[in-house]
Amino acid sequence: MTTQEWKFTAKDIAEKPDLFLAGHRACAGCGPATVFRMIMKATRGPTIVTEATGCMEVVSSIYPYTSWAVPWLHTAFETSASNASGIEAALKIMKKKGRLNHEHVDVIAFAGDGGTYDIGIQALSGAVERGHDFLFVLYDNEAYMNTGIQRSGGTPHGAATTTSPAGKSIPGKLEYKKPIADIMVAHNMPYVATASPYYWKDLMTKVRKGLEVEGPAFLHVFAPCPRGWRSDPAKSMEYSKLAVESCVFPVWESVNGHCQLSIPSKLISLAPQKKRPVDEYLKGQGRFRHIFKPQNKKLLVDVQRMTDARWECLLRKCGETPKTA
Amino acid sequence: MQKTVKQEMTALAGDQAVAYAVKQSDVDVVAAYPITPQTIIVEKFSEYVADGEVETEFVCVESEHSAMAASIAASATGARAFTATASAGLALMHEMLFVASGCRTPVVMAVANRALSAPLNIHGDHSDSMAQRDSGWIQLYAENSQEAYDSIIQAFRIAENLDVLLPVMVGLDGFTLSHTLENVETLPEEAVKEFVGVRKFPNVLTHNGKTAPFKLDPANPMTMGPIALQNYYFEFKRQQEEGMEHAVNVIQEVNNEYAKISGRSYGNGLVEKYCLEDAEVAAICLGSTAGTMKTVVDDLRQEGIKAGLLRLRTFRPLPVEEIRSALANVKALAVMDKCMSFGGNGGPVFHEFRHLFYDAAKRPYIVNYIYGLGGRDTSPRELRSIYETLQGILQTGCVEKPIQYLGLRG
Known part of the structure; x- marks a missing residue:
């Protein structure tokens, strides 16, 4: 296997050439663009990328330009995992027949929350069940941003989107975020992890682990979208940190079904007083502005209650004892 | 050979x-x-x-x-x-x-x-x-x-x-x-x-300015399935x-x-002509129907009727010139459709045949037969009736019902 040495230092990262190149047309403060750059920096050798339709596909491949310094394929919205299946199958047989000029080629499938939670979940579930050797990366900006901020299965409870607006009778999205990483763990797949770009080293290490594992790996990456979230483009990394510190988006990994907290979330489990209240994460995001109105107090309480419940559930899964601050 | x-x-x-x-x-x-x-x-x-x-x-x-x-x-x-x-x-x-x-x-x-x-x-x-x-x-x-x-x-x-x-x-x-x-x-x-x-x-120019085989290969990165807008999509x-x-x-x-x-060929690969050289009445069909149709044509020929058949093997690309020349001398034509085009004034194959004769020097009478939907059997007797209708058209010089349903109840 042609694996490049990786020391996970800032110097190494800076020295490694970019594979997701500058010049793409993402917005200022785009979380996914940072996530993509980091992920491609963490690859270990020859890699083929396939990507679902979505904002990152659109901003990175506008013909005749491209941001991709690796072979890259886009076919449709719901096909990221099925494309990966086809690529991996082709690589396998071509190698067997002596028609592949590489010892090994990694396959990464990118999809947004729409292409993962909703329209792409069937293809993803099928590809994982079949055990293809690929890394699926969900970049979760929590709505259909490419088409203009419509709610998805990944949109959090209470968030206002263009199809779940904060109206006079309905205060944003009433449903809860689908626990997609848990669903993937339930597939008994070898590697599932969540990551947030503020913790870049944690994210990149998980990319590498996902590539190294034999069989399918799933990486759920938190990816703030200033346009969709109505948030300050300068604060995308700050929200990436607050989401973890408030336990709205804890970081963890499941290796062969064994679940454990990653360091940033582990520190909070050890020192619960460091757990920030959800309103610190929610405030400043225009999509949650209505939550802070007096008539929606119940909603804010509900967001906190659900966040706590899911955090405690995760702690139990990770063999941690829930502690109170 | x-x-x-x-x-x-x-x-x-x-x-x-x-x-x-x-x-x-x-x-x-x-x-x-x-x-x-x-x-x-x-x-x-x-x-x-x-x-x-x-x-x-x-x-x-x-x-x-x-x-x-x-x-x-x-x-x-x-x-x-x-x-x-x-x-x-x-x-x-x-x-x-x-x-x-x-x-x-x-x-x-x-x-x-x-x-x-x-x-x-x-x-x-x-x-x-x-x-x-x-x-x-x-x-x-x-x-x-x-x-x-x-x-x-x-x-x-x-x-x-x-x-x-x-x-x-x-x-x-x-x-x-x-x-x-x-x-x-x-x-x-x-x-x-x-x-x-x-x-x-094929060798194509990559965005690195290199020439490389058109496929996803880490040795020659290529972006496939990009977004192409008003300025390139059309090309x-x-x-x-x-x-x-x-x-x-x-x-x-x-x-x-x-x-x-x-030792086997299927017409010229695009169309297969059957008894068309001197045919006055002919049918066009796709697929297995042609097998039955050929026996019907044989029977008619024995009776001295100048019947023929054109089997369209290639529907896309539509072999326009080959169809026109194969049917150049046919006077009445039945186009068989095993499919509906709802509200479309006839079946899809019929549409294509009518359109390709629009600017032909000689235009045959054309009638459409929709048949066999949902696997309904089509008998030699029914297929024979198509040719009888075509002969009737030649006698009267008039296509009374351009769209007909074969083997339909009621």
């Missing part, structure tokens, strides 16, 4: 013949999902895989949509890819069919032609593939199991031809062909492997049309070359 290779006569249903052709064609990836009446293809191929008789990755996908997505991706990676489907499965693939042709991935697909729901019906008609007419796929229709076998082998050569580079679907009538045992002559595997060859790739589409234009010649060349090793 070069000496043909020694062949073996085997009793095969159409689906089995397809699976056998795929087995012999050095296919790298088969991604497929089962649907009646295509199932025998995937079942038989699974047996080849399980018994280690093929060097093929068989991806047993969770839907036809994924079957096509995986086939496109495998093909883009450089593999020879095959899939098979029918009816609702083809309809589910609809979105991806355009992507396959747009990405210029030469996927080959067998379609065991079947009716579309609702009401649910598992039997043969052409509603499924006719609904994919404009998806950018080459469409061939087989008359019998022998032709299904031969066409699959030829399809790889047509699709992968560098002047074409378009996906090909081969239609075989559901149950009538897919499940009916016929004598099929099969070529030795080496002969088929030699005929299909190893897949070639992509026009290039696909050029591929279709080239296919008209390539299909004929492949048909001729295949004849040299097998």
